[in-house]
Amino acid sequence: MAVTTLTVERQAKLDLQQKKRPVRRDSGYQSPDDSPLLTVQLNDGNEIPQIALGVYKAPNGQETEDAVIAALDTGYRHIDSAARYANEEACGRALKKWLQKTGTPRNEVFVTTKLWDEDHGYEATLNALCDSLRKFQLDYFDLYLLHSPSDDKEKRHQSWRVLETAQKLGKVRSIGVSNFGASHLDELLAETSVVPAVNQIEVHPFCQRQDLVNKCRSHGIVIEAYSPLARGNKLEDARVLRIAERNGRTPAQILINWNAARGNVVLPKSLTTHRIKSNMESMDFKLSAEDMAEIDALGAENYVTGSLHRSED
Template identity: 45%
Template sequence: MSTTSSVPTVTLNNGVEIPQLGFGVFQIPPADTKAATATALEIGYRHIDTAEMYGNEEGVGQAVRESGIPREEIFVTSKLNNGFHEPEAAAAAFQRTLETLDLGYVDLFLMHWPLPGVGDFVETWKAMEHMYEGGKVRAIGVSNFKQHHLNRLLAETTVVPAANQIEIHPYLTQDDMREYDREHSIATEAWSPIAQGKVLDDAVIERIARRVDRSTAQVVLRWHIQRGDIVFPKSVTPERVRANFELFDFELSDADMSEITALNRDERTGPDPDHFNYIPS
């Protein structure tokens, strides 16, 4: 069985290391989050991805605190709620995240969406730079940013985002965006890595899975790992959480990788960041 030592790390542009495979808690009900996170930590995950908008930071914090694992061995990401992009509101929201997680600090804090029709994400990013300077977050980054959004940040602010968390899966490979991130020393994280299950019955992926004697989900997650994506699949089923962790004792061939990448349709399961301006009520 895979162990934590088998999970590679990615070094962010400020020297902080993040495990390439993590556990996501998106859409896990708050009442179930502590148990789900505890299961993931028991299996060997050391990277947990949450967000204020998920409503389950508290359960993540409880599981980490009660795990018996030293805090510095667990990488925790959270994200700025869309409703708090004004600089003062962003600072207060970050403080609430610190208090809700109750872990002393956050390893990575992301701006969840650029919200181009709502405010000025550059001013929000400047507020996040102040958070970074304050020492309670080890790295700051963005989520759902496109090239033109990042171009503005790079031109108008000081800190280069450590990571860009975007939707990536075999039907939305985002190769141009990933290359842009690479050229600017921004790590790429993949959310919706199996397209909410839509890619799992693809004939190409099924054929490869039969050949390597793995599940289609494991094949897709392994594809992400070999591409260099940081990935954090979500499940509340312990068997599936364990299976999602067992990715490091097999490899896909170059031909397998190319075939899966060729499935790209530029097909999103989530909204287009250029038109998404949702503010939670």
């Protein structure tokens, strides 16, 4: 019985590996391929889909379930939630329904959630991870993050040790951080041999944080860009509108494409089906070098929207 199970698991893994899915193996500065299923390779060997449905501030009910199912139907294979968002149950219900409806294997959908600050510390982190797995109705997460460095360095490092153990036990496949500045990364890297796979931070053309991005890349840490649309506050910017018109695209698609072109994982949030679809279509065109240079020039503004921006960089 054990041999048969192992054979089935190996065949399923082989089938997945043989799927035609382009992989970006660097964090370089280039436009994405035409496929919306582009993935980025993490420093632990796992792959992460480059565009995700973000569910920040989404309710823990039917609206979010419908959005997650719409995203999966559209072609998203990455859902990004967090304990702090208080909608893990809705995301889990939607994922379970969709997997059952379509017969899609669980390992074809990448699920991320995060540990909130109040649960830092060894015992608290263990309990919080188990609680999130229960809410999602899952056996493992593809990615589990420290949502923020918080203020207690010792508890932060205790939590990281739990994440390392959970990864070894298969409860999480990749581990990473969020809202970490350079000093937080330096402190963590001095304490551990397990380098975070990602750092999820606010990045968009008006807040590029290039020094921090470069530091992460020097350690093989992939950038996950939240608030890629600057929370909608820059969609009417005349410079973005001009580039959008030139490319026959929406301003949102221009902002998302720019982030993906830099090798970042992009986390646009929407609960509206047509916007979810439009965001996915951000991945199927290429900006010119001139467009990219024009958008790069917007970074001098350093427009920060995130309340969790805890570091100078």
